[in-house]
Amino acid sequence: MSRTFRLYYPVLPTIAEQTPHRAVYVGEAEDRCQIFAWNRRTGTTRQLTARRAGTTRAALDPAGETVWWFDDDLAGTGRWQLVDFAGFTGPRLALPETASGRPAGLAMAADGTAVIGLTGERGLTLHVRHPDGSHRVARSLDDYAYVVDVDAAGQLIVVGADPAGADAVTVYTADGEQSAVLAGGQDRRVWALGFAPGTSRLLLVVEADGDYRLATWTPGDGLRHHDAHRFPTEITACWYPDGEHVLVRQDRHAESRLYRVSLATADQAPIAVPTGSVLDAAVWPDGDVAYVWTDAATPPQLCSTGGMALPAEDGAGPRTGAAPAxxxxxxxxxxxxxxxxxxxxxxxxxxxxxxxxxxxxxxxxxxxxxxxxxxxxxxxxxxxxxxxxxxxxxxxxxxxxxxxxxxxxxxxxxxxxxxxxxxxxxxxxxxxxxxxxxxxxxxxxxxxxxxxxxxxxxxxxxxxxxxxxYIAAFHGSSPAVRALDRKLFGGTPDDVPERYLRASPVTxxxxxxxxxxxxxxxxxxxxxxxxxxxxxxxxxxxxxxxxxxxxxxxxEDVDARNHVALMQAVLPFMQRHFDGVRDEGTPIALALARPAG
The missing domain is CATH 3.40.50.1820 (Alpha/Beta hydrolase fold, catalytic domain)
Incomplete structure (x- = not known):
């Protein structure tokens, strides 16, 4: 009996804010991740990409007219492409005069103005593309950072960096001028999460005194801590459409919890989800809470509190192999x-x-x-x-x-x-x-x-x-990884060589x-x-x-055939060198699928 070994890309579909019946998602085509358009009103889907290496990054403008997808090579360097949701025009470059880079965030204002973050060897470049196709560079930064969001009016751009750094969160104007800086620290890390719908009210998570707390920032009032809402373990959060409530996803002891939180009061209501892990969660424009849920025995499932209808699983095949008890x-x-x-x-x-x-x-x-x-x-x-x-x-x-x-x-x-x-x-x-x-x-x-x-x-x-x-890997890796290493070790290999040597397997x-x-x-x-x-x-x-x-x-390999090759190589190696491993001559088949419904 063939053993089906499936891969899952556990990310929610992206919904157009102004036309919620239009969405894009990462699905499977010929054992690779590809981008699909999904009309929730008609129940129809359309494959948008067919790249040999697969495609996993996509976005949809607020009007639901234009799909963005990232055309990258295996090293992650590439350019953003645009295609009409309805399929009237083929792919075209979003920034035709801009060199390739690594994606570092994409956010859109209500009119479709896009803020694009691209990184190279020297740091982050902020590009602003207007709906008419005109484009300008808003700012260039020397260090690794990423775009978090732009407000609905397209006037404020939020950039995140090391949450423990002096510039953990920086707010820029549309012209690239610095408007505010929210500093972190070793015991006070700060993460920006996004603007409330239609406003310039920014949601944040602040680590303080060992807890994780919600906070907001506005241009007029600055930073405000919502100390009534604190959690002992890591959280992330996003806005409800009303701009007053927040969906909180908490990771705790290998499982997940969801809460609907009122920032105006101390109200904190749990949302009933089965025991297990929530890998992604969001509140869609119609108020439906959508989430990807799984447990040890169940592959990722796309769920919602409103019982959404899902696109068909065309040709996806069986969801799992015959699992032993x-x-x-x-x-x-x-x-x-x-x-x-x-x-x-x-x-x-x-x-x-x-x-x-x-x-x-x-x-x-x-x-x-x-x-x-x-x-x-x-x-x-x-x-x-x-x-x-x-x-x-x-x-x-x-x-x-x-x-x-x-x-x-x-x-x-x-x-x-x-x-x-x-x-x-x-x-x-x-x-x-x-x-x-x-x-x-x-x-x-x-x-x-x-x-x-x-x-x-x-x-x-x-x-x-x-x-x-670790020393060789530092010099050969991307700016994002080097930034993580500097934080982990307290410096570069030139600064603290003994720490890198002690941590290196080759030693x-x-x-x-x-x-x-x-x-x-x-x-x-x-x-x-x-x-x-x-x-x-x-x-x-x-x-x-x-x-x-x-x-x-x-x-991050999304080619299913590579995973087949890996498993078919690992198991004989284990059977040869690790006594007690059963060999039942079971062939491995592998497929890749979006979260199931």
Whole structure:
């Protein structure tokens, strides 16, 4: 029986503010993400893009007349294209006289005036495009930043940067003059979220005293804190159409909660959603709360409080493969920095200790969720227990947990992984000599660091688009990633070289004994492939079993066939080097789909 391994792009459709029956969404065509127009009134859809690399970035002007989509290469560099929603004209360049760049936000005023953020090696450039097609550069910044929003009148532009920086949020006039600066700090981070419909009232989240609070800013009154609405763990929020209420999405302990909040009062009403994770949520112009929901057993579902009608799943095929029965439970384990939360999934048909794969999330400030993950399903099918640890640095557990790195970058997280591993060994859940690590991006980095720093604990490492040499990766990565690294390490490799060296897996390559599977993406600008290839060569020189798989892709790969190739390469490697993995000769089929209805 073929095993269907599906990918999901869990982002809500974008609705036109002035014509809510028109929308665009990311759907599937020939195993790739593409952009589709959706007329909610007639129930019809139309495919707008057919790019070989797939397309995931799109927007719709407020009138619902023009669709924007980003035509990028695998490294993420490209240009915005325009196409009529109704299909009367084909793609045309939005900024024909502007060079390619990386997208850093797109926002539109009520009349369709667009503010476009593009980044290059020197920082952010703000472009303003008017409905008649005329265009000008409003401002250029030297550092990495991104466009948050423009007010309905097109007079105020909000730019976000490092939320802990002195220029966490900056408001510019339409001419590019600085109007206001909202500063953050190490214990007071600030995020801007967007203007209320039809106004210049800006919604923000402020971290203060370990809580996350709502705040607003207006040109006349400045910053106002709404202290009645505070949350102990991370939140994001968006406006209701009335401009007085806010939809809050809270991440807490691997699950999500939604609230309808009144900024004028202390009223805070929970919105009933099933137990699990809300991956995206918004209030649409007609007041309907739309959200993407999932749990460990259910692929992402597009839901709403108003029971919206959904576009047809033309040719999408089956939603899931035949999943084996599994047991899932949460555990809390005492660790060096406090109790560590982990999600443990074990095969229902297996008794006694099992081989275990620690599926390490990336970020570092993401988190493992009570959410459907096809890799978990696949690994349980092979007879392995799957452990997902929300180590220090993970979101959903409060500001103190997210910023706690006392042992240094990477090493703090390894302490927590080791503590959870030991607890599960002591409890007879996993086999002490059969524990492996599997991670993507920063999770892949932790995998490589662990097999070098903790060689006695881990018997196999699978690292997909990882960081192998932090110094080399810094110099080869994009401005956005370099900005994150400077924050993480407290400077550049020239400023604090010893911190980068201590955190780099290549520093410990001579201690690695476990077989290592490595996958790199040829056009990855977040985790460049060359240092990983050099790391593989060092393993080969020391006769450590390893395999290097090169995928023609960028860091965020939306080509389903690459994921098939990865799984078809990883599983035989595991079966060869990790005793106890079942091989039932099950072929893997893979498809990609938007959230299901």
């Amino acid at each position: 599994a047991r899932r439970r949460d555990i809390w384990v005492p660790g060096p920095g406090g109790d560590i939360h982990a999600l443990v999934t074990t095969p229902a048909d297996r008794t006694g200790p099992a081989p275990a794969v620690f599926l390490v999330h990336g970020g570092p400030s993401e988190h493992a969720r009570n959410a459907y993950d096809p890799v978990v399903d696949l690994l349980v099918h092979t007879g392995c227990a799957v452990v997902r640890v929300n180590y220090r640095g993970s979101s959903g557990y409060g500001a103190a947990w997210r910023s706690d790195f006392p042992a240094g970058v990477g090493h703090t997280q390894l302490e927590d992984l080791a503590a959870v591993r030991q607890r599960l060994v002591d409890d007879g859940v996993v086999l002490a000599d059969r524990t492996a690590l599997w991670g993507h991006s920063w999770g892949g980095y932790l995998t490589l660091l662990a097999v070098g720093v903790q060689p006695d604990l881990w018997r196999l490492g699978i690292a997909v688009t990882p960081i192998a040499d 410990y390559v001579d201690q690695v004994r476990a077989p290592v599977f490595l996958a790199v993406a040829t056009d990855d600008v977040r985790c460049p492939p060359e240092p990983v290839e050099q790391y593989a060569a060092l393993l080969t020189r020391r006769s450590v079993p390893n395999r290097l798989l090169r995928l023609h892709a960028g860091h």
